[in-house]
Amino acid sequence: MKKMTFLLSVMMFIMAQVYAQKESKTLVAYFSATGNTRTAAKEIAKQKKAVLWEIEPSEHYTAEDLNWRNKQSRSSKEMSDAEARPSIKQCTNIMPYDTIYVGFPIWWGICPRIINSWIDNNLEQLESKTLVPFATSGSSGIDGAVNYLKKTYPTLTWQKGILKK
Ligand SMILES: Cc1cc2nc3c(=O)[nH]c(=O)nc-3n(C[C@H](O)[C@H](O)[C@H](O)COP(=O)(O)O)c2cc1C
Numbered sequence: 686m687k688k689m690t691f692l693l694s695v696m697m698f699i700m701a702q703v704y705a706q707k708e709s710k711t712l713v714a715y716f717s718a719t720g721n722t723r724t725a726a727k728e729i730a731k732q733k734k735a736v737l738w739e740i741e742p743s744e745h746y747t748a749e750d751l752n753w754r755n756k757q758s759r760s761s762k763e764m765s766d767a768e769a770r771p772s773i774k775q776c777t778n779i780m781p782y783d784t785i786y787v788g789f790p791i792w793w794g795i796c797p798r799i800i801n802s803w804i805d806n807n808l809e810q811l812e813s814k815t816l817v818p819f820a821t822s823g824s825s826g827i828d829g830a831v832n833y834l835k836k837t838y839p840t841l842t843w844q845k846g847i848l849k850k
Contacts (some may be wrong), residue, residue: 711735714777715788716799718746721821725849726788729819735786740803741774753793764793770802779807784815788849791822795833804838811841819847 713735715726723739730737750759763769779785787803789796796818804811818834820827827846835843 710782711784711786712738712777712779712782713786713788714738714740714779714803715786715819716740716742716790716797716803717788718751718790718797722788722790722849725819725821726786728849729786729788729847733786736782738777740777740799742799743772743774760792760797763798764795766798769798770805771797771799773799773802773806776806777803779810779814782814784817785811786817786819788819788821789830791820791825791827791830794825794829796820796830800834801837804834804841808838808841811838815842815844817844817847819849821849 711733713726713730713733715722715738717723717726717739726737726739729735746759749755752758753761755761756765763771787800789800818827818831820830827848831843831846834841
């Protein structure tokens, strides 16, 4: 009898794990320099019952780095160089997910180059996923960013972008 109860518990545990894995097939991966996109990402993750992942730069962006009025600031230098790929702190395990929401603040009308770094790092695996771009911005729309992503990564499956307030 004890053996039976034990076996049943093990089976229930395995079933719960399988069910949990099925439930969390959506990932929300985002970069946020000042917190707005983080708030939006948390909201989407809650709505979609998705796993949340922050794409963190190896080197944190300071306020001076983010000064778009200064042509010599880090963000200005990165955005004026299409090949810039700022390094990322930690790699993401995207294997378990079918749909990935990719979030970022709009910088210079498109996505920050760290998003390119993240995509480049995961390119092969991303080819089998559905990608949903989302962004926050001061006033720009997201279409320019989505067109840029489609053009830069034509082998990936991009869905319509979502601009969060
Ligand atoms: C370097 C830089 C460039 C930006 N470029 C734009 C832009 O082209 N259009 C726009 O509407 N907002 C622009 N913004 C504003 C951000 O998109 C907006 O504040 C965003 O919500 C910040 O998100 P975060 O808090 O997640 O970093 C820019 C901000 C920075 C720091």
